[in-house]
Amino acid sequence: MSFQLSILKILAGxxxxxxxxxxxxxxxxxxxxxxxxxxxxxxxxASRAPQLDIFGQRLIEREAGCWIITEEGRKYLETLERLDRTVTRPQVGRESAQEPKTE
Structure with a gap:
């Protein structure tokens, strides 16, 4: 599935x-x-999209000699990337967000 996701990323760019x-x-x-x-x-x-099928889900269209990302493909990719950023972003603990205490 990561190979298919790479194709989506390439076409989106x-x-x-x-x-x-x-x-x-x-x-x-x-x-x-x-x-x-x-x-x-x-x-x-791609682990967040185990059933990814870029052609079956119509995320990419085929034309003679080229592939085109669809609007649905762009939205799907954006959703996966947003989810990945949310999950992989370091979490700030409550302690580190507070001002240091002075003695």
Whole structure:
């Protein structure tokens, strides 16, 4: 599923949300060969969408030689990323939010 999520991210970053399959492949090759950060992030976010099916859920449309992210695809991706930011953001404890006590 993280692979499908990567495709959504790539398309969301393209002009008009569309890219040729070759461009998508190039981006995937770069992202997945540039270290562990991208795959780890995609795996973490994808864990929140275990039934992700970008074509079956109509998050991406196919045209001759290219893929296009749909409005539903953008909303779905935004929701997953917002959830990920909420869950992975460090929580500030009540103690650390208070002024230090002086003796």
């Amino acid at each position: 393209q002009p008009d949300g569309r890219a040729s399959i070759e461009v998508v492949k190039q981006h995937l090759a770069i992202y997945y060969s540039s270290g562990s950060e991208w795959p780890a992030r995609m795996k973490r976010i």
